[in-house]
Amino acid sequence: MYAHCVPHRNSELCKVFSLQSNLAEVFSSQKSPISCLDGIRTISTILIVMLHVWRFIILRSSHLNEYTALEFWYSPLSNLLEHGRNAVDTFFFLSSFLVMYNFQNKTLKGQHFSLWKFYLNRYFRLFPVLLIVFLFYITLGKFCGKGPMHDNLDVEHWRKNAWTQIVGIANFYCLSPRVSGLVHLWYVHCDTQLYLLTPIAFLVYLKFSKKISLVFICIVLLVSIASVFTGGFMITGNYGIYAVKYWIQFYSVPYFRGNSWIMGLLCAYFFIPMKTSPLKLNKNNEHNSDHKA
Template identity: 25%
Template sequence: MKIKKNIFFGGLNELRAIAALSVILHHIELFKHRDQLGSLFDYKYTQYFIEHLGKNGVFLFFVLSGFLITYLLLSEKEKNRTVYLKKFYLRRIFRIWPLYYIIIFISFIIIPVLVFYSPLFSITPSYYRMIKDASNYDLKSFLLYFMFLPNFALKAGKVVVGATQSWSVGVEEQFYIVWPIIVSFFKRKTMLLIFLSILIVFAIINLQFSNSLIGKIVTIIPFEFMAIGALGGYFYFKKADKFTQYTKSNTLYIIVLMLIAILISVPVFKLYIQNIILGFVFLLLILITINSSNKVVLRSRSFSFLGTISYGIYMYHPLIMFLIFPVFYKLLTFYNNIFVFNIGVLMFIPGITILVSYGSYRYIEKKFINIKDSKFKTL
């Protein structure tokens, strides 16, 4: 197979943007629900949608990561006859670690100091209780977050305001440790068997042994969604032309969007089974989206821009919520108008998050991305 010098899949940034914005909406409504401010959680017809919207956005990220990393690793192995593990890990470090540790510093140091010195933040009860709980900031909690194990920290009940969203980044980093080793040391048929085995074994454990020790561990590291993406990346690498032929159908794209709309809005199957089905539908969406022959898929400069800074959007938005909600609590008390309150938080939290994320990307993250691309590129 002939490997292109530069691999770029159009449309993926748009999907990243949608996933990140979905997480923001979920967290805003979750916060309002906790503080009893009239949330979409509280309405029968929106409860399922909003309750699972955040994780569905993360599952889209996971499937996309599984697809893209697998395809890129296979391309690297085809071109160079090996996977340069050191360069792979350094690329991930330069892209992920700087922003991650900025968030950890803000969450463990800046936010508690602000709460200690300013009475303003005491008027948001759900955040205030979590921050005042010293057990969330003990040595165990710090080490788990610091060592890229925030998913294990959350399982242990360590809820650190501003950093809880990093659980999925921890899962991604754990995935990045394992996947290049699989692709590097195993032949294609063997690695395909491994991807299938991970998906099947994780699914069986979740469905039959969820209360066991292994079941609890498996729920912390949901690699089955990466495995779904990896299967897509594997077969797309082998049969890109056939996938391009079959995914250019506008009808198929509409059907996939309708399936996603149903699966994220209403419970049809047992939750875990529905999530797995949704994972495969997300994979179909990805395969259709990257097909430049399909003229109806989402292509938007605005969404592409948001996708470029989506890591920042995902990581900074809890901090912005922490800062913005007390201000609008004050306004709500003053004006006693829940409509103005809702419009305000739905405009200002995403808006300020995007501005902060852009500044972070341009003045901080981009410096490390340039090092990553100039020193550790393999394709």
């Protein structure tokens, strides 16, 4: 209301809380061609937060009646919440899309691709913050919990395996259901591992041709789909998707998440040509359609 009544005194701080300014920004067409990714990221974040609130707070609440929980478990809303785990794949998709998008933009501008800069940029952008969180947890984490189920097994586990967080392979060391304090960091490591493998496609792109790199990415995608389908069918058929073995061998590892990552590469691969050379209606077809009309 203040922004509407006193437009000449608007500050950037007021605009942050202004519905009028924010809606104008949301529906503005004068944006980056990939600004729609922000909306996908927002929706995915909401679904993931709702899933964790439902599963780890509501279902585990001591005040929840078991019959009520069971009745809700089979409801359509519960089905929607449980499938919030699929929204995790959208983040892998977005990450790979942006990686390929930036790579192709730099290539079209004639900029040199440096493998070392590619890797170092990733490490120093994410891991210093991650290591600060990790060091806080293994030193002061034992003072941040309470209750009869609280113990220091999780802290001791990560103290012994601190090197896995530094190297970036901690998602392979969540070997116990009791090791859950830092289990959410699996995504950072899994995403980084896929990130480190992506330059293989870039090198094929640069050394050979764009079409050969496309064929290479498609072959890797088919192999990934086949391996995930075969292994996933064997694991879920014998143990179920809620088993610890499913989490260890599939959910948090890169070969399980490779499909969505590769799909992001493919979409960015085709997006750049469409942006630079948009599709146009053939003049002959346009003339024929007008004549028929």
